[in-house]
Amino acid sequence: MRNxxxxxxxxxxxxxxxxxxxxxxxxxxxxxxxxxDTQDASQEVIANAIFQFNQIIIDAVADHVVAIKPQLAYYEVYGSHGIRALEETIAYARSKGLLIINDAKRGDIGSTSLAYAKAFLGQSPLSGDMVTVNPFLGSDGYLPFVDVAKNNGKGLFILLKTSNPSSHEIQNLSLEDGELLYFRIAENLHKLSLSTKGEHDYSFIGTVxxxxxxLEAERIRQFLPHCIFLVPGFGMQGGKAEDLKVFFDAKGHGALISSSRGIIYCYMDNNPYWEATTAEEMHTLIQKAALQAKEQINAVRGI
Structure with missing residues (x-):
């Protein structure tokens, strides 16, 4: 099984x-x-609209992205119909040659954590290629994901220093020895990454x-040279292209840069009549936005 x-x-x-x-x-x-009619539409109608929306996006970005990242909350809110839309989205993305990162942020302990790992890194219609994992229950919360990912030739991204403004409230807590909580987690990831490296010197255990x-990323990159970073927050959350260089290694590898709202809703930008946008217009605008973002990132990478 390849790394x-x-x-x-x-x-x-x-x-x-x-x-x-x-x-x-x-x-x-x-x-x-x-x-x-978003007020009175059935969950089945909504789920069908979600899948159609995702199809247009996938068709528009397929040539410019390496992966798509469904945020599971947007599907779970519609129950079984939403999960069906997610499964159909995953299958459609695979048909276009894209990798799938399930942004689930799951984390539990023991057998429950193992069940989550099998759900998202196994062989079910819901399974992707990678999943985001919450480490704040301790190592018995994320080690089952490591084992399942290794056995199935897949990967995971463990939350470390997330992009939201309040992340410092927990992640930057100072421990008794003065070390910050997120950096203690990084130390544990470093040990795991050393024993799980592949041919390109990176582990299938990445981090968010x-x-x-x-500034924090620069320090983390120095300490975690073998972990691939999943980097959310580029675009509408305030992450700037010129600040991305520290996330990569000297070859321009080691990070995936993610953007959601800035791409998939770009047809709304400065457009008071966005509700009248057609499928063709939506495709064209999203394709253009994805290409521009890819080129900005590659310029920082030196590619």
């Missing part, structure tokens, strides 16, 4: 892209050709480091 980090890096090289687009479908921002914290 998933090698598969990810080789696909990034082939596509000349480390860009990831998040699929966070909010029907309040859907053009009317997808759904008009927000684009909004480039």
């Amino acid at each position: 998933f980090a090698d598969i990810l890096i080789e696909q990034s090289i082939q596509k000349k892209s480390v860009f990831v687009v998040g699929l966070d479908p909010d029907i309040a921002f859907f053009p009317h050709f997808l759904i008009k 480091v927000g684009a909004t914290y480039p």
Whole structure:
């Protein structure tokens, strides 16, 4: 079984892209050709609209991204119909040659954690290639994900320094020895990464480091040279292209840069009539936004 980090890096090289687009479908921002009556629509109708929305995005970005990243909350809110839309989205993305990062942020202990790992890193219609994992229950919360990922040739991203403004409230807590909590987690990841490296010198165990914290990222990169970073927060959350260099190694590898709202809702920008956007207009604008983002990131990478 190949180390998933090698598969990810080789696909990034082939596509000349480390860009990831998040699929966070909010029907309040859907053009009317997808759904008009959001108040009285059934969950089945909404789920169908979500899948159609995702299809347009995937078709528009497929040439410019290495992966898509569904945020599971946007699907779970519609129960079984939403999960069906997610499963159909995953299958459609695979048909376009894209990798799937399930942004689930799961974390539990023992057998429950193992069940989550099998759900998202196994062989079910819900399974992707990578999943985000919450480490704040301790190592018995994330080690089952490590084992399942290794056995299935997949990967995971453990939350470390997230992009949200209040992340410091917990992640930056100072421990008794003066070390910050997120850096103690980084120490544990470093030990794991040393024993799980692939041919490209990266582990299938990655970590989440927000684009909004480039100074912290620079220190983390020095300490975690074998972990691939999933970097949310680029674009609308305030992460800037010029600050991304510290996330990469000297070859321009080691990080995936993610943007969601800035790409998938770009048709709303400065457009008071965005609800009348057609499918063709939506595709064209999203394709243009994805290409521009990829080129900005590659300029920082020196590619």
